[in-house]
Amino acid sequence: MKYIEKLRNSGLRPTKQRLQICEVLFDTQKTFHFTINELDQKIKNKTNNKISLATIYNTVHAFEKKGYLKQIPINSNQTYFDTNITDHHHFYDLKYGKLIDLENSDVGPINIKRKIDGKKIKSIEVLVKLED
Amino acid sequence: MKYIEKLRNSGLRPTKQRLQICEVLFDTQKTFHFTINELDQKIKNKTNNKISLATIYNTVHAFEKKGYLKQIPINSNQTYFDTNITDHHHFYDLKYGKLIDLENSDVGPINIKRKIDGKKIKSIEVLVKLED
DNA sequence: CACCAATTTAGAACCATTATAAAGTAGAGT
């Protein structure tokens, strides 16, 4: 299994649950956005096998910490994650609450002119809200 | 009172509670960021007068809808608001969970090249995460 | 002043997320 190495290398034991979650998250051509509940549904659909919600939360947070997932900064009652971990941005369709990827080249270079002493920039994220 | 007109003009009745909230939010030189609980505290401190949490939520949302406040898109368990409604962006200090204003001129013009049919851009918000 | 719609309020309800503690499991060492 291709994910066993990946998990071991990050110091995460390759458990059955984590491998199943990897398959749902990373066995696709396209990257995608999801909430925990959507992921829970996907897992049930794909594997006919319920994984405890607590495990899904734990795993998603572990993957995020390891850099396999990104949280999307957005105001919503639910947290959105992204399997696309490349440098990119988002449209947010306010009417439908839907996210759309914006490639870095769709936004153009962003040059932050101000510096904060002792801090360095970890990420620059652009959220473009859309209305009708 | 200078806020009575402002409220009336927006179709909001100038109630005692709304006027007190206006004073806490807008009677300052500097703009600031806040959560609902922080605002609740500020109100208690400034006016020795508790306003029901439900009213604070209602009022903040009403003010946001009228454009007197902005929500800051950020991943947190609490919603952050900003009394600075000009076009601007934010640093987010991950270590201390603190927001710092970034003027538009600190970021430079952002030109979104991609269009979504039938949608128009309502806002463009940049979040720059800082680490040590 | 009287009335009606808007507003406030306390408290309950909601719901995403986190904590808990017991049962199960992976993997190193024997």
Place this chain on the structure above:
DNA sequence: ACTCTACTTTATAATGGTTCTAAATTGGTG
């Protein structure tokens, strides 16, 4: 393989921010 220990999973409870509810209050018009 077996054992042991630390890590992981799990169901469930707890937490906490936010929204809902329904009754009381209030602003403003006539």
